[in-house]
Amino acid sequence: MLSGCCNGIVHFNHYSDEGALLAAALVNARLDSAADVAELAGEHDLLLERPPSDEDAAGLRRWRTALAGVVDAPTTGERIEALNRLLARGTSHPRISLHNGPPHVHFRPDDVTPERQFAAITAFGLAWFLTQRGLHRLARCAAGDCTVAFADVTRNGRQRYCSTRCANRQAVRRHRAHASHLQ
Ligand SMILES: [Zn+2]
Ligand SMILES: [Zn+2]
Secondary structure, three states, rough: OOOOEEEEHHHHHOOOHEEEEEEEEHHHHOOOOOOHHHHHHOOOOOOOOOOHEEEEEEHHHHHHHHHHHHHHHOOOOHHHHHHHHOOOOOOOOEEEEEEOOEEEEOOOOOOOHHHHHHHHHHHHHHHHHHHHHHOOOEOOOOOOOOOOOEEEEOOOOOOOOOHHHHHHHHHHHHHHHHHHHOO
């Protein structure tokens, strides 16, 4: 039986927008157990080649810290250095895989642990996305009481908040501050 790493049609996306979205989600994710790893994979249509273990969860908590280093890099130069460290750690030479539908490129060997699947997709996906779409397109929410990380996949690349909810909360806050000035 063939085992899948991801849905064949969206392979390219897994290593671009989807990879960057998954990287941001991983920074925000709860990763206490194997079940948390399975849930994150499910939310992003990532088909794991092996069932996740608690060791994968532990490995991904370390990987989460490395990804957060890219999010929180204070300068573009440091962001690029952090991305290069991720690539060195998370990917291996590209390889054409036949495991699931049409031939497609992986940046890892076949049949690896969930930790390595996540690492290859998020390292290459994030590096590809940020260099193609703009190195600023990874940030934390600008709402004062929110630290959620997000990849900005919008057309204009000017996203400031993690969600519509945070954007609306900030708008209400600005409105209140303005109203109190007028009193
Ligand atoms: Zn694949
Ligand atoms: Zn937010």
